[in-house]
Amino acid sequence: MTARIIDGKAFAEKVRAHVAEDVLAVKSKYGITPGLAVVIVGEDPASQVYVRSKVKQTAEAGMNSFHFEMPSDTPEAALIAKVQELNADPRVNGILVQLPLPKHMNEATVIETIVPEKDVDGFHVINTGLLAIGDKKAMVPCTPLGCLMMLQETLGDLSGKKAVVVGRSNIVGKPMAQLLLNANCTVTIAHSRTADLKAEVMAADIVVAAVGRPEMVPGSWLKKGATVIDVGINRIPAPELGEGKNRLVGDVDFASAAEVAGAITPVPGGVGPMTIACLLRNTVTATCRQNRIDL
Ligand SMILES: NC(=O)C1=CN([C@@H]2O[C@H](COP(=O)(O)OP(=O)(O)OC[C@H]3O[C@@H](n4cnc5c(N)ncnc54)[C@H](OP(=O)(O)O)[C@@H]3O)[C@@H](O)[C@H]2O)C=CC1
Numbered sequence: 001m002t003a004r005i006i007d008g009k010a011f012a013e014k015v016r017a018h019v020a021e022d023v024l025a026v027k028s029k030y031g032i033t034p035g036l037a038v039v040i041v042g043e044d045p046a047s048q049v050y051v052r053s054k055v056k057q058t059a060e061a062g063m064n065s066f067h068f069e070m071p072s073d074t075p076e077a078a079l080i081a082k083v084q085e086l087n088a089d090p091r092v093n094g095i096l097v098q099l100p101l102p103k104h105m106n107e108a109t110v111i112e113t114i115v116p117e118k119d120v121d122g123f124h125v126i127n128t129g130l131l132a133i134g135d136k137k138a139m140v141p142c143t144p145l146g147c148l149m150m151l152q153e154t155l156g157d158l159s160g161k162k163a164v165v166v167g168r169s170n171i172v173g174k175p176m177a178q179l180l181l182n183a184n185c186t187v188t189i190a191h192s193r194t195a196d197l198k199a200e201v202m203a204a205d206i207v208v209a210a211v212g213r214p215e216m217v218p219g220s221w222l223k224k225g226a227t228v229i230d231v232g233i234n235r236i237p238a239p240e241l242g243e244g245k246n247r248l249v250g251d252v253d254f255a256s257a258a259e260v261a262g263a264i265t266p267v268p269g270g271v272g273p274m275t276i277a278c279l280l281r282n283t284v285t286a287t288c289r290q291n292r293i294d295l
């Protein structure tokens with residue numbers, strides 16, 4: 001079997017085009033331009049790449065983009081003050097604080113400072129709780145939301161499917177499992193203490209890998225025809241591309257997995273572009289709710 005490649009890049013372009021139409025409608029009917037503020041603390045080069053594409057795509061969708069860079073030794077109180085300023089700024093409809101934060105900061109404290117209505121990442125405990133009770137008002141974390149959209153596009157109704165999520169972080173694994181549960185999948189969450197990861201993966205119709213370990217899931221672990229969503233973004237040395245060069249790989253061994261899976265997302269060009277598209281979508285949703293606009 002050779003898997004169908006789920007083209008996240010093309011799908012994300014469609015989502016962004018739709019977002020741009022909604023932005024135009026909000027502007028022309030209500031005179032409001034949605035605004036997204038991105039705050040990055042420190043100079044992690046990988047983070048800088050995502051932040052640059054977020055800023056660029058926000059502008060391309062016709063939204064205002066506010067970009068703040070703070071040095072890595074910024075006191076936590078100064079970051080909190082910045083978030084409070086953005087909370088109070090009516091031009092700002094969405095706030096994203098790039099994670100991870102420097103070690104001297106408590107990420108939860110910073111995230112809980114964002115007003116839930118502007119929490120376009122969906123990381124605030126209020127949004128986490130709303131998602132857990134299946135309330136439509138939840139701001140849903142962008143990466144899991146993008147994964148769900150690709151799964152629904154590939155499989156249609158997900159009811160009754162056996163899904164395994166490998167990874168249980170608050171930003172990817174847990175909300176992903178929650179979304180799959182809300183979509184009526186039978187969900188297993190696997191993690192570093194899982195006794196027999198291979199057996200869990202082999203039983204699944206849907207595999208979402210969000211671990212951060214390059215190519216750890218081989219094709220030999222997959223059920224034939226499974227749908228595979230690879231969230232991992234890992235930069236590994238690629239001497240074949242030249243001295244000192246790197247390449248991007250996922251948490252799934254793409255070559256062997258594509259022989260067994262029914263459909264699979266590539267890295268790059270899968271989950272990553274959908275994450276940013278969903279961030280723009282969430283920013284428009286937040287803008288409409290804050291202004292009681294019903295598009
Ligand atoms: N494409 C995108 O838009 C995004 C991509 N990412 C990428 O997704 C990946 C995961 O990110 P994130 O969730 O933040 O990562 P975390 O490091 O926060 O979580 C990793 C999870 O994987 C589990 N894990 C680690 N080792 C193993 C193992 N050997 N077997 C099974 N489970 C294991 C951990 O288990 P335990 O809890 O027991 O420690 C943990 O739950 C990374 O590659 C990241 O770069 C992240 C966000 C967005």
Ligand SMILES: Nc1nc(=O)c2c([nH]1)NC[C@@H]1CN(c3ccc(C(=O)N[C@@H](CCC(=O)O)C(=O)O)cc3)C=[N+]21
Pocket residue numbers: 047049050053096097098099100121142143233248267268269270271272273275276
């Ligand atoms: N508050 C917060 N929210 C986030 O959503 C968040 C974060 N912090 N910290 C970092 C992770 C990671 N993340 C990615 C988004 C897009 C791509 C992406 O577009 N990747 C391209 C490739 C980019 C490249 O070449 O490096 C792709 O997969 O095709 C990757 C990773 C969002 N994150």
Ligand SMILES: [Mg+2]
Pocket residue numbers: 100169
């Ligand atoms: Mg993490």
